[in-house]
Amino acid sequence: MKNVEETKRxxxxxxxxxxxxxxxxxxxxxxxxxxxxxxxxxxxxxVGKPYHITMHTDDINTCIEVSTKCFENPTKLFPAxxxxxxxxxxxxxxxxxxxxxxxxxxxxxxxxxxxxxxTKFVGEELQLQxxxxxxxxxxxxxxxxxxxxxxLVRAPLSNIIGLTSILDKTLLDSNTSNICDxxxxxSNQLDQIIRSIVTDARS
Numbered sequence: 577m578k579n580v581e582e583t584k585r586x587x588x589x590x591x592x593x594x595x596x597x598x599x600x601x602x603x604x605x606x607x608x609x610x611x612x613x614x615x616x617x618x619x620x621x622x623v624g625k626p627y628h629i630t631m632h633t634d635d636i637n638t639c640i641e642v643s644t645k646c647f648e649n650p651t652k653l654f655p656a657x658x659x660x661x662x663x664x665x666x667x668x669x670x671x672x673x674x675x676x677x678x679x680x681x682x683x684x685x686x687x688x689x690x691x692x693x694x695t696k697f698v699g700e701e702l703q704l705q706x707x708x709x710x711x712x713x714x715x716x717x718x719x720x721x722x723x724x725x726x727x728l729v730r731a732p733l734s735n736i737i738g739l740t741s742i743l744d745k746t747l748l749d750s751n752t753s754n755i756c757d758x759x760x761x762x763s764n765q766l767d768q769i770i771r772s773i774v775t776d777a778r779s
Contacts, residue, residue: 580597580677583595583688583690584597587608587690588608589608589609590609590610592610593608593610593690594608594610594614594670594672594689594690594691594692594693595607595688595690595691596688596689597677597686597687597689598627598686598687598689599685599686600684600686602627602628603624603626603627604622604623604624604625604626605686606623607622607623614693615630615660615661617663618630618661627639630660630661631658631659631660632658632659632660632661632667634659635659638656638658639656642656642674643674643676645674646674646675646676647676647684650676650678652675653673653674653675654673654674654675655672655673655674656671656672656674657669657670657671657672657694658670658671668693668695669693669695669697670691670693670694671694672689672691673689673690673691674688675688675689722774733770734767736763737760737763737764737767740756740759740763
């Protein structure tokens with residue numbers, strides 16, 4: 577308990593970290609000034625109140641599971657990510673480390689927690705995830721374009737070029753022959769454009 581009391585004093589005026597402790601009945605036995613300010617809209621004095629009134633109900637089981645691990649492994653710290661009410665109908669994300677507390681007779685006395693707000697980090701992670709999903713979607717689109725241009729478009733175009741080239745122009749009048757030449761030239765130009773598009777898409 578001595579180390580816990582020293583930690584409480586050290587972080588009591590922190591503007592970044594939350595420090596709290598709960599007793600064996602699951603009620604706040606201590607909160608630092610930063611935690612008190614951040615969640616004062618829930619209650620002006622949280623000490624003596626149930627720990628779960630500040631959090632998302634789905635995260636209560638996480639607290640129970642992590643606290644159980646703490647008492648099973650008294651020398652270790654265990655992490656937990658907890659959503660807290662933001663006072664606006666939403667939640668802030670907080671990251672914590674839990675440690676079991678014992679009294680002078682080595683009996684369980686509660687849980688000490690050190691935490692901080694990670695809402696901005698979580699938001700950036702979600703944005704990054706969306707960006708990666710968008711990039712993956714774009715990548716698949718590009719792959720489809722490459723396939724379509726390489727196989728679905730160029731195949732009939734190659735046939736047009738081939739058929740135009742093998743026409744027996746001796747049987748054609750000069751005007752029709754000239755049209756065939758223009759078809760062949762335009763087909764070759766289109767083929768080069770498609771090749772260029774495929775090359776750029778692959779690079």
